[in-house]
Amino acid sequence: MEFNELKELIELFSKSDVDRLKLEVEGFKLALGKKKAAVSQPGEGTILSPFSATVSPGGEEVVVEAEDHYSYVESPIVGTYYRSPNPSADPFVKVGDSVSKGQTLCIVEAMKLMNEIQAEISGVVAKILVENGEGVEFGQKLFAIKPH
Amino acid sequence: MFKKILIANRGEIALRVIWACRDLGIQTVAVYSKADELSLHRRFADEDVCIGPAPSNQSYLKIPAIISAAEITGAEAIHPGYGFLSENAHFIEVAESCNLKFIGPSAHSIRTMGNKAVARETMIAAGVPVLPGSDGPVEDFETARSVAKKIGYPIIVKASAGGGGRGMRIVNKEESLKVALATASSEAEIAFGNGDVYMEKYLTQPRHIEIQVLADHYGNVIHLGERECSIQRRHQKIIEEAPSPVLADDIRQKMGDAAVLAARATDYRGAGTVEFLYDVDGSFYFMEMNTRIQVEHGVTELVTGLDLVKWQIRIAAGQKLNIRQEDVELKGHAIECRVNAEDPRTFRPSPGLIEHFHMPGGPGVRVDTAAYAGYRVPPNYDSMIAKVMTHGADREEALARMRRALGLTVIEGISTNIPLHEDILMDEAFIKGSFSTQFLDNFLNKI
Numbered sequence: 001m002e003f004n005e006l007k008e009l010i011e012l013f014s015k016s017d018v019d020r021l022k023l024e025v026e027g028f029k030l031a032l033g034k035k036k037a038a039v040s041q042p043g044e045g046t047i048l049s050p051f052s053a054t055v056s057p058g059g060e061e062v063v064v065e066a067e068d069h070y071s072y073v074e075s076p077i078v079g080t081y082y083r084s085p086n087p088s089a090d091p092f093v094k095v096g097d098s099v100s101k102g103q104t105l106c107i108v109e110a111m112k113l114m115n116e117i118q119a120e121i122s123g124v125v126a127k128i129l130v131e132n133g134e135g136v137e138f139g140q141k142l143f144a145i146k147p148h
Numbered sequence: 149m150f151k152k153i154l155i156a157n158r159g160e161i162a163l164r165v166i167w168a169c170r171d172l173g174i175q176t177v178a179v180y181s182k183a184d185e186l187s188l189h190r191r192f193a194d195e196d197v198c199i200g201p202a203p204s205n206q207s208y209l210k211i212p213a214i215i216s217a218a219e220i221t222g223a224e225a226i227h228p229g230y231g232f233l234s235e236n237a238h239f240i241e242v243a244e245s246c247n248l249k250f251i252g253p254s255a256h257s258i259r260t261m262g263n264k265a266v267a268r269e270t271m272i273a274a275g276v277p278v279l280p281g282s283d284g285p286v287e288d289f290e291t292a293r294s295v296a297k298k299i300g301y302p303i304i305v306k307a308s309a310g311g312g313g314r315g316m317r318i319v320n321k322e323e324s325l326k327v328a329l330a331t332a333s334s335e336a337e338i339a340f341g342n343g344d345v346y347m348e349k350y351l352t353q354p355r356h357i358e359i360q361v362l363a364d365h366y367g368n369v370i371h372l373g374e375r376e377c378s379i380q381r382r383h384q385k386i387i388e389e390a391p392s393p394v395l396a397d398d399i400r401q402k403m404g405d406a407a408v409l410a411a412r413a414t415d416y417r418g419a420g421t422v423e424f425l426y427d428v429d430g431s432f433y434f435m436e437m438n439t440r441i442q443v444e445h446g447v448t449e450l451v452t453g454l455d456l457v458k459w460q461i462r463i464a465a466g467q468k469l470n471i472r473q474e475d476v477e478l479k480g481h482a483i484e485c486r487v488n489a490e491d492p493r494t495f496r497p498s499p500g501l502i503e504h505f506h507m508p509g510g511p512g513v514r515v516d517t518a519a520y521a522g523y524r525v526p527p528n529y530d531s532m533i534a535k536v537m538t539h540g541a542d543r544e545e546a547l548a549r550m551r552r553a554l555g556l557t558v559i560e561g562i563s564t565n566i567p568l569h570e571d572i573l574m575d576e577a578f579i580k581g582s583f584s585t586q587f588l589d590n591f592l593n594k595i
Binding site: 110111 | 198216219220221246
């Protein structure tokens with residue numbers, strides 16, 4: 001991404017109503033966030049924290065998240081994401097699959113323990129947001145489910 | 149040398165470790181809870197992993213989350229900072245079983261020093277002076293009564309597995325002994341899961357003087373002089389200095405030697421601190437050993453010119469201590485004031501948004517902080533937000549610089565204890581250096 005493009009993007013983001021923007025393109029990852037101050041005194045408005053932009057090298061396909069109508073499955077633990085019960089098996093789910101509440105969607109392995117992650121609602125798998133074997137953190141979005 | 153270190157902590161100490169790693173060219177991994185998304189330690193680390201929601205026991209104390217974060221980032225070693233898991237022997241064992249190096253002492257050293265009664269016995273065997281007291285935990289009242297009589301009242305009953313002032317009872321006369329033993333024991337059982345108590349002579353006006361030690365894996369152990377930490381409120385230090393304003397050179401040497409003996413007796417590795425109680429007559433007694441880097445390590449760094457965190461990392465990586473005891477020199481005088489986000493009179497925590505923030509600078513000033521303008525101090529963790537340190541050619545200069553530094557510090561939007569520090573720095577007894585661990589209680593009652 002060129003410097004001018006980046007500058008334009010940040011300005012656009014600042015002026016818009018969007019709270020968070022995460023952009024990943026080849027060789028480039030950008031996360032922008034706005035921190036809103038809680039109303040504890042009269043006259044206190046939005047404060048753009050000095051800590052609002054992080055840029056780091058490396059990335060995968062373009063993923064743009066926004067507030068929308070998906071229900072996200074987040075990882076409840078830190079670990080490694082696996083899409084199948086074992087390397088030679090088929091993935092638990094693929095995009096487009098219908099899933100029901102309680103159905104196992106993936107495994108997150110932590111300290112040699114395989115934790116099954118289950119769907120909390122029924123719906124259709126709209127997006128898989130992680131790569132097989134990728135490290136995931138607490139709260140990281142794994143799946144976007146479109147509720148039935 | 150390590151290529152990548154995970155820092156299992158937050159706030160200013162996490163930043164402190166990042167500084168040392170950057171100096172050494174080591175990659176850093178920060179872990180953070182949801183409450184610390186906008187923290188500086190996350191910002192400045194090379195990589196970061198969110199490990200849980202705000203509560204410490206679901207994040208910074210959650211061993212699987214920390215270990216897993218090291219695994220997915222490829223960190224080879226973990227620096228635990230202070231507090232949290234830094235003195236958790238089980239954590240060390242788990243880390244080592246996962247091929248992760250723990251930057252600190254062994255699980256064995258921590259267990260030995262973590263049990264106060266065992267620590268005391270170990271020190272007696274090593275020839276380190278200890279307070280007259282019971283031989284391990286007291287089993288029955290009759291034994292307790294005769295030991296107390298031998299020691300001489302006042303005595304203090306203490307929990308073997310305890311700390312932080314809990315499971316302790318001061319006993320002034322024999323009539324109160326039975327009740328004190330029973331209540332201290334139940335409190336200990338509830339707080340620590342272990343009701344064992346032991347007894348020690350109680351010094352009424354001691355000074356808390358501690359010695360910093362460094363030990364490598366090759367049998368080299370040195371001490372780096374003392375820190376005076378008597379200005380405490382409810383066993384929490386708020387002002388520390390190096391050296392102590394009262395310690396004579398010969399006593400300093402004796403205490404240093406005793407601290408080295410203590411470290412050797414537990415096969416200690418890394419940076420550690422041996423705490424002593426110092427009595428008015430110049431006698432000193434082992435109190436406990438802190439098997440971690442401490443909050444106040446910076447004042448020792450200022451007077452010795454050494455970087456203790458870098459030494460922790462080097463020692464853990466298998467490097468030799470290339471400093472001999474005779475090379476250690478304490479130059480000048482350093483003071484630290486711990487700045488807490490709290491009301492300076494009521495001590496009620498004051499979390500919230502810091503609107504304006506300007507740290508002091510100029511000659512002889514060092515500030516360690518992870519706060520900034522616009523930072524929201526979370527309510528979930530301890531209230532210390534900055535350590536303001538000054539160094540001078542002598543105590544008078546260090547004090548003058550501290551008054552200057554605090555006077556030119558701006559922290560607005562939350563309350564801090566800076567006004568309390570400023571009052572203490574004007575107190576005649578404090579300025580003269582004549583105070584004990586009773587100082588702050590008396591000072592607070594006066595104002």
